[in-house]
Amino acid sequence: MFRDIAQSRSISEAAESNRISQSAASQSLKNLEKYCGVSLVDRRRRPLRLTAAGEIYFDASRDIVRRFEEAEAQLEAMRQGSLGAVRVASIYSIGLYEMTRFKEEFETRHPGAHVHLDYMRPDKIYQAMEEGRADFGFVSYPQPTRNLRVLDWRLEQMVLVCHPDHPLAKRSRIAPADLARKDFISFDRGLQIRRALDRFFRDYAVHREIALEFDNIQMIKEALSINQGVSILPERTVRQEVAEGRLAAVPIDAPGLLRPVGILLDRKKTLGRTAELFLEFLQERAKENGSS
Numbered sequence: 426m427f428r429d430i431a432q433s434r435s436i437s438e439a440a441e442s443n444r445i446s447q448s449a450a451s452q453s454l455k456n457l458e459k460y461c462g463v464s465l466v467d468r469r470r471r472p473l474r475l476t477a478a479g480e481i482y483f484d485a486s487r488d489i490v491r492r493f494e495e496a497e498a499q500l501e502a503m504r505q506g507s508l509g510a511v512r513v514a515s516i517y518s519i520g521l522y523e524m525t526r527f528k529e530e531f532e533t534r535h536p537g538a539h540v541h542l543d544y545m546r547p548d549k550i551y552q553a554m555e556e557g558r559a560d561f562g563f564v565s566y567p568q569p570t571r572n573l574r575v576l577d578w579r580l581e582q583m584v585l586v587c588h589p590d591h592p593l594a595k596r597s598r599i600a601p602a603d604l605a606r607k608d609f610i611s612f613d614r615g616l617q618i619r620r621a622l623d624r625f626f627r628d629y630a631v632h633r634e635i636a637l638e639f640d641n642i643q644m645i646k647e648a649l650s651i652n653q654g655v656s657i658l659p660e661r662t663v664r665q666e667v668a669e670g671r672l673a674a675v676p677i678d679a680p681g682l683l684r685p686v687g688i689l690l691d692r693k694k695t696l697g698r699t700a701e702l703f704l705e706f707l708q709e710r711a712k713e714n715g716s717s
Contacts, residue, residue, distance in 0.1 A: 426453050427465065428490050431483040432544050434472035434643070457482075472644060487543060488558070494541050510539040511700045514559035518642040518662050519686065520544040524563070531706050538699050546640060547617065554689050560700045566617035567687030574692050576704075579711045581659040581684040585675040588652035594673035601629035601679055608636040608654035610645050618684065622657055625682060646672065659684045 429439035430450070440450035458465050465479035475483055495510050515524050520542055528540040545553065550562040554573055567575040585604070587594050593603065604626075612619040626633060636654045639645050645656050646663065650671055657677070666672040688707070690696075696704065 426450060427457055427482060428486040430454060430466065430473070431475055431479065431486070434474070436473070472647065491541055491543065491558070494539070509697065509699050510541055511561070511697075511703045512541045512543070512559045513561045513563065513703075514543045514545050514550045514553045515563040516547055516550065516565060516641075517544050518565070518659065519563045521643065527707065527710065531703055534706070535699070535702060538702070540703065550689065554691060557691070557694075560691075560694075560696065561704070562689030563686065564617075564689060565684050565686050566621055567685065567689060568617070572692055573689050576688040576690055578686050578688050578707065581661055581686060583657050583677065583682045583684055584660045584663075585655055585677055586646070586649055586658045586663050587655040587673055587675070588649055589670060589673045590652060591655065591673070593655060593675060596675055598676045598678055601625070601631050601677065604633050604655065605631050607633055609633040610637050610639070610648045610654045610656040611635050612645070613638050613640045616640065621684075625657075625679070629679070657682075 426439060426443055429442050430436055433439055433442070436450050436454065437447045440447045443450070445453075454466065461478065461482065463478040464476050465482055467474045467476055467479075491512065495512070513520075513524065513528075521544065524542055528542060531540055532538055543553070543559065547564045550559070550564055551570065551573070553559040554562045555570070562573075563578075565581075567577075569575045585593060585599055593599060593607075596603075612622070637648055639648070642658055642662050645658065646666060648654070649656055650666070660674055663672050663674050667674050688704075
């Protein structure tokens with residue numbers, strides 16, 4: 426339960442995933458905090474944020490659940506003589522919007538196969554891959570390391586995103602100069618996507634005002650939805666909000682403003698049969714979307 430609360434940043438969503446009431450989920454969290462003797466969640470923030478103690482407990486709970494699910498999948502594979510499990514670590518913007526659907530499609534296509542998903546910050550994904558806790562790592566702006574190689578997966582078009590009432594939302598296209606002095610909802614310093622956007626603004630000699638900083642796309646979209654400023658995000662991550670009229674997306678006249686997404690793989694590890702099939706499946710999906 427705590428793992429699901431931490432990943433979704435929502436008690437109600439975690440309750441729904443575990444088929445219990447929201448009040449039961451809230452009580453479960455309170456009991457856990459009482460047992461631990463510390464607060465695990467900052468309830469003053471929306472979406473919820475973990476405290477420092479919550480981050481520690483989240484890492485432990487995620488590992489415990491992963492190991493248990495892997496054991497169950499392996500035992501079931503032995504009973505059925507079927508495929509086993511594949512472990513996937515993904516950034517939130519891919520995991521929440523697409524990887525869950527990919528998991529369902531793959532498991533339907535290959536009965537007996539199990540895809541275990543973990544949503545993490547990019548640095549945690551590299552760490553999980555280095556420590557052998559994941560078979561695949563999905564990150565944007567991927568960087569190879571001594572132990573990890575990168576398989577290019579796709580390129581995502583970036584667009585201006587803002588509230589429908591924002592003046593720029595009425596434009597059919599904008600130039601980078603149109604963003605000068607605008608309140609900008611940015612990614613945290615240190616993230617690769619933040620570095621890429623900083624380079625973009627330097628190249629076009631545009632100064633924007635950093636109003637807020639977050640470590641994931643979902644929280645940026647929450648700020649944009651209450652008209653706190655503008656941002657630049659991958660177009661595919663805001664399609665639902667745009668379709669529902671909650672956000673607006675405007676093309677930017679800037680060739681090459683793309684977010685590369687890659688798959689991290691262990692240089693020395695040989696993929697098992699299930700992992701090989703899942704990689705083939707992912708490459709099919711990338712080709713269907715017109716990406717490499």
